[in-house]
Amino acid sequence: EKQPCMPTHPQKPLIIKTGVQFTTKVRLLVKLPEVDYQLKVKTTFDKDLPPGRVRQFFILTNNTKVMDIEDYSNGCLSVEFRHLQLKEKKYINGTKGNEGLLSVTEELHSLSFEACFTVQGLTIDLETCSLPLVVISNVSQLPGGWASVMWYNLLTDEPRNLAFFGNPPRAGWTQLSEVLSWQFSTFAGRGLNKEQLAMLGEKLLGQHASCSDYQVSWSKFAKENIPGKPFSFWMWLDSILELIKKHLLPVWNENYIMGFVSKEMERVLLKAREPGTFLLRFSESHLGGITFTWVEHGENGDVKFNSVEPYTKNRLSALPFADIIRDYKVITDGVVPENPLKFLYPDIPKDEAFGRLYNSQPSKVHPYIPSTLIPISEMRSSASSTPRSCPSPEPPMTPGEFDMLSENLCFDIDTVSSNHNEKQT
Amino acid sequence: EKQPCMPTHPQKPLIIKTGVQFTTKVRLLVKLPEVDYQLKVKTTFDKDLPPGRVRQFFILTNNTKVMDIEDYSNGCLSVEFRHLQLKEKKYINGTKGNEGLLSVTEELHSLSFEACFTVQGLTIDLETCSLPLVVISNVSQLPGGWASVMWYNLLTDEPRNLAFFGNPPRAGWTQLSEVLSWQFSTFAGRGLNKEQLAMLGEKLLGQHASCSDYQVSWSKFAKENIPGKPFSFWMWLDSILELIKKHLLPVWNENYIMGFVSKEMERVLLKAREPGTFLLRFSESHLGGITFTWVEHGENGDVKFNSVEPYTKNRLSALPFADIIRDYKVITDGVVPENPLKFLYPDIPKDEAFGRLYNSQPSKVHPYIPSTLIPISEMRSSASSTPRSCPSPEPPMTPGEFDMLSENLCFDIDTVSSNHNEKQT
DNA sequence: ACAGTTTCCCGTAAATGC
DNA sequence: TGCATTTACGGGAAACTG
Numbered sequence: 001e002k003q004p005c006m007p008t009h010p011q012k013p014l015i016i017k018t019g020v021q022f023t024t025k026v027r028l029l030v031k032l033p034e035v036d037y038q039l040k041v042k043t044t045f046d047k048d049l050p051p052g053r054v055r056q057f058f059i060l061t062n063n064t065k066v067m068d069i070e071d072y073s074n075g076c077l078s079v080e081f082r083h084l085q086l087k088e089k090k091y092i093n094g095t096k097g098n099e100g101l102l103s104v105t106e107e108l109h110s111l112s113f114e115a116c117f118t119v120q121g122l123t124i125d126l127e128t129c130s131l132p133l134v135v136i137s138n139v140s141q142l143p144g145g146w147a148s149v150m151w152y153n154l155l156t157d158e159p160r161n162l163a164f165f166g167n168p169p170r171a172g173w174t175q176l177s178e179v180l181s182w183q184f185s186t187f188a189g190r191g192l193n194k195e196q197l198a199m200l201g202e203k204l205l206g207q208h209a210s211c212s213d214y215q216v217s218w219s220k221f222a223k224e225n226i227p228g229k230p231f232s233f234w235m236w237l238d239s240i241l242e243l244i245k246k247h248l249l250p251v252w253n254e255n256y257i258m259g260f261v262s263k264e265m266e267r268v269l270l271k272a273r274e275p276g277t278f279l280l281r282f283s284e285s286h287l288g289g290i291t292f293t294w295v296e297h298g299e300n301g302d303v304k305f306n307s308v309e310p311y312t313k314n315r316l317s318a319l320p321f322a323d324i325i326r327d328y329k330v331i332t333d334g335v336v337p338e339n340p341l342k343f344l345y346p347d348i349p350k351d352e353a354f355g356r357l358y359n360s361q362p363s364k365v366h367p368y369i370p371s372t373l374i375p376i377s378e379m380r381s382s383a384s385s386t387p388r389s390c391p392s393p394e395p396p397m398t399p400g401e402f403d404m405l406s407e408n409l410c411f412d413i414d415t416v417s418s419n420h421n422e423k424q425t
Numbered sequence: 426e427k428q429p430c431m432p433t434h435p436q437k438p439l440i441i442k443t444g445v446q447f448t449t450k451v452r453l454l455v456k457l458p459e460v461d462y463q464l465k466v467k468t469t470f471d472k473d474l475p476p477g478r479v480r481q482f483f484i485l486t487n488n489t490k491v492m493d494i495e496d497y498s499n500g501c502l503s504v505e506f507r508h509l510q511l512k513e514k515k516y517i518n519g520t521k522g523n524e525g526l527l528s529v530t531e532e533l534h535s536l537s538f539e540a541c542f543t544v545q546g547l548t549i550d551l552e553t554c555s556l557p558l559v560v561i562s563n564v565s566q567l568p569g570g571w572a573s574v575m576w577y578n579l580l581t582d583e584p585r586n587l588a589f590f591g592n593p594p595r596a597g598w599t600q601l602s603e604v605l606s607w608q609f610s611t612f613a614g615r616g617l618n619k620e621q622l623a624m625l626g627e628k629l630l631g632q633h634a635s636c637s638d639y640q641v642s643w644s645k646f647a648k649e650n651i652p653g654k655p656f657s658f659w660m661w662l663d664s665i666l667e668l669i670k671k672h673l674l675p676v677w678n679e680n681y682i683m684g685f686v687s688k689e690m691e692r693v694l695l696k697a698r699e700p701g702t703f704l705l706r707f708s709e710s711h712l713g714g715i716t717f718t719w720v721e722h723g724e725n726g727d728v729k730f731n732s733v734e735p736y737t738k739n740r741l742s743a744l745p746f747a748d749i750i751r752d753y754k755v756i757t758d759g760v761v762p763e764n765p766l767k768f769l770y771p772d773i774p775k776d777e778a779f780g781r782l783y784n785s786q787p788s789k790v791h792p793y794i795p796s797t798l799i800p801i802s803e804m805r806s807s808a809s810s811t812p813r814s815c816p817s818p819e820p821p822m823t824p825g826e827f828d829m830l831s832e833n834l835c836f837d838i839d840t841v842s843s844n845h846n847e848k849q850t
Numbered sequence: 851a852c853a854g855t856t857t858c859c860c861g862t863a864a865a866t867g868c
Numbered sequence: 869t870g871c872a873t874t875t876a877c878g879g880g881a882a883a884c885t886g
Contacts, residue, residue: 309793318743368734373798
């Protein structure tokens with residue numbers, strides 16, 4: 001009879017952090033014949049949960065409230081609990097929650113609502129409970145918790161299977177990829193296209209990607225590390241989602257970030273384009289990084305690809321990404337800085353694509369000269385001995401002003417580790 | 426008989442933040458004849474403080490402990506309270522603490538210790554209490570609280586005058602300047618020299634600075650805003666101290682930051698030096714900023730001074746200050762970037778002074794090209810029409826790549842507001 | 851409306867537990 | 869010892885409260 005709405009973390013329902021306030025609301029779906037007395041509702045966390053195996057929590061703050069008539073709806077009774085807060089139960093005896101089998105973000109909990117009332121001499125007990133909840137103690141556990149919520153909702157319709165992660169089912173790639181795209185459309189405003197999803201599928205499934213609908217295990221999705229990397233597939237993907245949310249929203253929504261593209265595909269795409277054509281791609285080797293790769297032609301006709309060291313949230317909070325693209329310079333042999341980025345793949349002039357997104361920061365602090373940061377890469381001219389385009393008589397750059405690149409890299413070489421994700425579609 | 430040690434905030438004793446743990450220790454200075462029973466000590470916060478006028482706090486956690494023999498000292502009894510935590514008492518009736526007269530950082534509180542024991546049928550009560558304490562609820566109040574602690578310690582020897590800020594005495598500039606220098610030597614490792622203190626004195630006292638020992642009021646020191654600025658003298662000075670602690674420690678300790686020097690004095694000093702001579706100075710107009718000013722000679726023999734927009738903690742956490750000095754470039758008319766900083770005042774070659782402090786960040790992320798940020802200012806050539814030093818046939822900087830400075834400033838002009846701090850020593 | 855003050859809580863670092 | 873998890877709390881921002 002009741003329909004429990006759910007507690008919230010910022011935009012992530014069903015995840016509750018200990019010590020942080022959350023809100024929940026219950027509505028009585030039947031109208032009561034007599035409402036001449038107060039109907040109290042009590043919420044209990046982890047009710048009837050047997051001790052052992054998992055942690056248990058309780059509601060720190062006031063957990064009883066009186067139902068009231070909703071003014072805006074059709075007059076049914078409802079109650080909203082606010083400022084609820086969770087704390088872990090500590091056991092005196094040895095039984096410590098979370099015994100190794102499941103990680104804390106795989107533990108499922110629940111919030112129960114109880115009410116008892118009497119109508120015409122008849123005592124009626126009402127009880128209902130929430131969908132499974134994940135309890136975390138630090139925001140660093142939010143990605144793991146959200147992975148659990150996604151997997152549960154994707155793969156079961158049961159309202160309360162708290163043992164779900166004892167033996168979690170696999171997910172078909174088709175349905176999983178849909179969920180992944182939803183994440184991006186929900187949290188970043190634009191979902192993933194076929195090509196992007198294909199790259200993710202390959203990364204996750206390796207050679208099985210060609211199968212019509214390979215089943216992905218929970219472990220492969222969120223628990224095992226990607227071979228050769230210290231993070232799981234979902235951790236990696238979520239770090240990118242966070243990067244977009246905080247630093248790349250307009251660029252992402254304009255569809256200027258190809259993002260998920262293998263290094264091989266990147267080359268195939270750029271090879272035939274004008275020199276100075278670049279594309280934007282998320283780092284596969286580090287969490288939450290974005291890089292650009294551009295193509296150059298040496299005078300002996302060979303094609304060179306360069307990728308800049310990925311920008312992470314720290315760098316991007318010092319300088320917005322569009323400004324990085326606008327101002328990026330390469331200095332070769334300490335001579336003349338030049339911006340190698342000319343056309344966004346396939347052939348959009350850089351300023352045409354990013355012009356509206358540049359942050360013109362005039363910063364009129366009167367007696368001072370405005371100053372801004374500029375991203376620069378320094379390279380030695382390669383073995384192919386590029387001639388100096390402007391051998392100025394007195395070099396404007398003092399030699400030794402920068403630490404020289406210890407090595408010049410003309411070709412972008414894949415890491416040597418044997419991961420499954422270096423295939424080409 | 427007891428000697429109370431004091432609770433701590435990071436390096437700032439006598440200031441306690443609500444909800445944050447603190448520690449205190451009491452020692453019994455006389456040896457007891459019989460110690461065959463446990464001697465309990467109880468701590469009470471704001472004991473005997475009459476309600477009204479000021480906020481009152483209490484200790485949330487366990488406040489009673491048994492004294493123990495100190496193993497390392499001469500066997501006297503002592504007890505250390507850890508994990509103490511403060512919370513404000515809320516009154517049901519209208520009496521709300523802090524009634525307008527004093528700001529919360531001027532309220533003085535105290536921590537009391539009580540013990541009661543019986544020797545040979547004689548009951549003895551022991552009680553002692555701490556020096557006055559300031560209670561804050563957010564770190565943003567720490568500077569204000571520390572100002573109070575300094576003023577109290579500077580101007581009274583009373584152990585417990587909680588009404589001190591009801592009518593705070595003035596401080597002689599001589600003793601105050603000593604305290605200010607101590608702040609820098611304690612928290613930044615190097616104190617202030619005569620010239621720096623003279624500039625501060627002038628800033629605080631205006632024309633009175635010449636008086637042999639002008640008295641500074643508490644209000645002028647920490648409460649009133651500096652004329653024309655939205656912050657008090659101490660807030661300004663403390664913001665600089667924080668900037669040094671977090672971002673400028675080595676540079677400050679090498680004595681490379683003149684820091685406190687008026688804009689007039691700056692010019693006098695730089696005027697006679699080589700072009701490219703620069704000095705480092707803290708911003709007077711903004712909290713926690715540092716700038717450099719360098720001198721240039723126009724070809725018509727005139728002397729020009731340029732000051733860069735001050736760097737604040739945000740910028741400095743993107744790029745360390747020494748690297749800013751190393752890499753700073755000025756672009757005139759979008760042509761050729763040049764670093765105008767050559768000699769640290771009076772005549773130390775830049776790299777000789779700062780060489781050891783540069784952060785060479787090779788950042789060997791293999792397949793990528795390292796990238797770093799560089800601070801740049803862009804200027805139009807001035808009305809005196811500086812000829813282009815290198816009119817390259819194909820300008821390497823694309824025109825319009827930066828937002829142009831709306832105005833070129835040859836002379837650094839003081840703000841027009843009538844503050845007292847624009848005098849010359 | 852507003853300024854002084856407190857609360858809230860993310861995100862990093864440190865502590866803790868296993 | 870190392871990893872998983874929790875605790876601590878600075879710091880920015882929102883909420884509070886006269």
